[in-house]
Amino acid sequence: MKRIILLAAPAAGKGTQAKLICDKYNLEHISTGDLLRDCLRNEDNFSLKIKEIMESGKLVDDATILELLKRKLNNIDGYVLDGFPRTLAQALSYDALLKEKNENLTHVLYLNVDEEVAKKRIVGRLSCGKCGRVYNELIEENKPKVLNVCDVCLEQLTKRKDDNEEVFKERLRVYNESTKDLIDYYKNKGILHEIDSNVDTSMVFNQIEKVLDGDI
Ligand code: AP5
Numbered sequence: 001m002k003r004i005i006l007l008a009a010p011a012a013g014k015g016t017q018a019k020l021i022c023d024k025y026n027l028e029h030i031s032t033g034d035l036l037r038d039c040l041r042n043e044d045n046f047s048l049k050i051k052e053i054m055e056s057g058k059l060v061d062d063a064t065i066l067e068l069l070k071r072k073l074n075n076i077d078g079y080v081l082d083g084f085p086r087t088l089a090q091a092l093s094y095d096a097l098l099k100e101k102n103e104n105l106t107h108v109l110y111l112n113v114d115e116e117v118a119k120k121r122i123v124g125r126l127s128c129g130k131c132g133r134v135y136n137e138l139i140e141e142n143k144p145k146v147l148n149v150c151d152v153c154l155e156q157l158t159k160r161k162d163d164n165e166e167v168f169k170e171r172l173r174v175y176n177e178s179t180k181d182l183i184d185y186y187k188n189k190g191i192l193h194e195i196d197s198n199v200d201t202s203m204v205f206n207q208i209e210k211v212l213d214g215d216i
């Protein structure tokens with residue numbers, strides 16, 4: 001059974017590739033960003049706190065993330081983790097969780113993207129609040145079939161509040177400060193595969209298929 005981490009800077013294409021991988025390999029997509037955004041539907045103190053953190057581009061605390069993840073992982077076996085772990089503490093807690101369940105992590109896919117390329121991708125992004133699929137109104141390959149409507153669940157697409165230049169800059173800074181070190185952490189475990197994410201969506205996915213099919 002495949003258990004995969006997608007490790008990458010903001011807007012590198014984690015959500016996009018996660019959906020393609022899950023569809024082809026019949027896995028569950030677990031995005032901690034989407035889980036947090038789901039929490040925002042309740043208007044309690046907890047969600048107000050999370051909203052403020054996400055809209056500033058900072059990280060939500062490790063304990064909250066772990067709790068959300070544990071709940072989600074109950075009764076799920078093969079999956080793609082998108083946006084988790086983001087700190088060494090999260091990676092260590094996840095290792096402990098796997099050990100407890102007597103399971104192993106099979107692949108870490110590091111989507112390597114240039115900051116300038118990522119910044120451009122943010123501009124036209126549209127997201128489906130229901131299924132988490134992402135589109136881009138400015139990139140032909142990633143446009144929805146019908147303007148502003150999700151191809152799969154027909155929901156109205158929206159722009160994320162944290163998709164503006166200022167917050168994006170902060171998300172990149174936080175990634176470089178707290179998350180980038182995980183590349184070496186997983187490289188040392190021998191399960192990290194680097195994918196060039198500067199190319200078209202389908203070309204990125206071709207590289208991922210080669211890794212997951214064991215050709216690399
Ligand atoms: P999260 O939702 O995870 O956001 P992120 O990491 O900033 O990543 P994005 O979702 O912006 O980008 P992506 O890599 O998924 O790219 P996408 O496929 O959409 O987290 C949001 C916030 O939640 C965080 O800032 C933090 O506050 C909190 N949080 C979440 N997890 C946490 C954790 N574990 N710990 C603590 N806090 C946490 O693609 C982007 C665009 O580009 C799309 O429009 C797409 O169509 C297009 N595109 C994708 N690939 C290509 C390609 N190859 N060519 C051309 N266009 C492409």
Ligand code: MG
Pocket residue numbers: 014015016031033082
């Ligand atoms: Mg995403």
